[in-house]
Amino acid sequence: MSSQVVIVGGGVIGSSIAYFLRGSDPTVSVTVIERDPSYAKSSSALSAASIRQQFSTPLSIQMSLYGIEFLRNIGELLEVDGNKPSIDLHEGGYLFLATPAGDATLRENHALQKSLGAHINLLDQQALKAKFPWLNVEDLVSGAFGESGEGWFDGYGLVQALRKKAQSLGARYVAADVTGLVREGRKVTHVIAGNGERYACDTVVNAAGAWARKIAAMMDIDIPVFARRRSIFNVSSPARLEACPLLIDPTGVYFRPEGKTYICGTSPSADNDPDDLPLDEVDHALFDDVIWPTLAHRVPEFEALRVENCWSGYYEYNVFDHNAIIGYHPQIENCVFANGYSGHGLQQGPATGRGVSELILNGRYVSLDLSSLSWERVLEDRPIVEKNVV
CATH class of the missing domain: 3.50.50.60 (FAD/NAD(P)-binding domain)
Structure with a gap:
């Protein structure tokens, strides 16, 4: 004791x-x-x-x-x-997307999640387009969407x-x-x-x-466990994406709503991810070369984006x-x-x-x-x- x-x-x-x-x-x-x-x-x-x-x-x-x-x-x-604290919890759901290469894994994961009581729905290409009409689904075959229990705060x-x-x-x-x-x-x-x-x-x-x-x-x-820097970008866009979840593209790029704007990011490539990079620097090249092109492909309305703010934080990254x-x-x-x-x-x-x-x-x-x-x-x-x- x-x-x-x-x-x-x-x-x-x-x-x-x-x-x-x-x-x-x-x-x-x-x-x-x-x-x-x-x-x-x-x-x-x-x-x-x-x-x-x-x-x-x-x-x-x-x-x-x-x-x-x-x-x-x-x-x-x-x-x-x-005094009751509020963390502004939005159960907007995660949306994991899969190309043909990732479809079997997505379905296997979905079966496990459902068996444990998670409220995750599996959507085919047609259902994805119907639920999220702003989404480019041409290269997708499926998606898994959290109807409840997932979101941001x-x-x-x-x-x-x-x-x-x-x-x-x-x-x-x-x-x-x-x-x-x-x-x-x-x-x-x-x-x-x-x-x-x-x-x-x-x-x-x-x-x-x-x-x-x-x-x-x-x-x-x-x-x-190492300190790995991750850069997050807050962007504005004229796009109005109804019922927008936290979306995970097959490339690993993600975005989600943040009020009237969006925040987005991705992990850098393994060969460009050193330890203990300074937090007062942001990886702008990652946004220009990877994040923005991916967002514009997945959501055509995101062709017009403007970075409003950006910052970096550490992942306590378990390399094992x-x-x-x-x-x-x-x-x-x-x-x-x-x-x-x-x-x-x-x-x-x-x-x-x-x-x-x-x-x-x-x-x-x-x-x-x-x-x-x-x-x-x-x-x-x-x-x-x-x-x-x-």
Whole structure:
């Protein structure tokens, strides 16, 4: 039983863990050390902030099914002193599109999603054109559309709501960088912060997001999680796309509505995706060479686009298999890792918070078994293959 838990990182993952820990057992002391309380550079605030059930692995689907229920009820769950937070949840759905090359995979994924209770409809080419008349379907054979349970929301609002609720339950937040860890044998006994303080811990949680590798290195652990920059573009267009979802083109380019405008992006090619690129730079060439031509092909009305704003944020990218690493490392008895979400952190945050709190308080998962995301698969070279990587 842990009486003192120190969480490194106060983004959506760390704050969700703090919330569930204090909500489950108010006798547990929880300290969250967050280097950037403004969250100006956090993945939680800079991402495209969306949620889907259209994954190809059962656990990711189940985590997001719980996530959408949490988001739907956030006003009641995270109410503080009568103030109910709102994250402006829009269940506009995801639309994954498939050419002949991707049709079999899309159908296989759809069967799994439906079997687990996700409300995803499979559409052929004719049905796609009927439902989305603005869409160019000439090279498509099918699409999978989330009728409910998928969409987008205010990511910054979510992390603030979790933080405020955790604080109201007694979690302490410290604005500082973590500069070191004190180990005695197979345990971490203290977390050293840049403010000069040492925080004693029975359990330490690495929820440092894009900086997870730095914290793991303090324990002589090599975690395959790297900070990969992703650029997001906010564009305006005279196009008026009725019932527009978050659309995933077969190329990997995505877009979704953002008020009267749209946000869009894609991942760079693997040979042009180095670590730790500066966030104050945006990959404009990626927009000009890849994103805009793809959008204009898929939605002819997008031939006329104007970039209104753009920014970059970090994916905490798990190069091993693009899935989170959650659980204890066999070399360190009292350190729980919750890292490497590869773009899924906001939507999987609630399930992670609940699961990690159960693991710390009970020594096992109670609600949803997250053990397939443990370190063992990494150490034994058993990657989880996710076919729907965005």
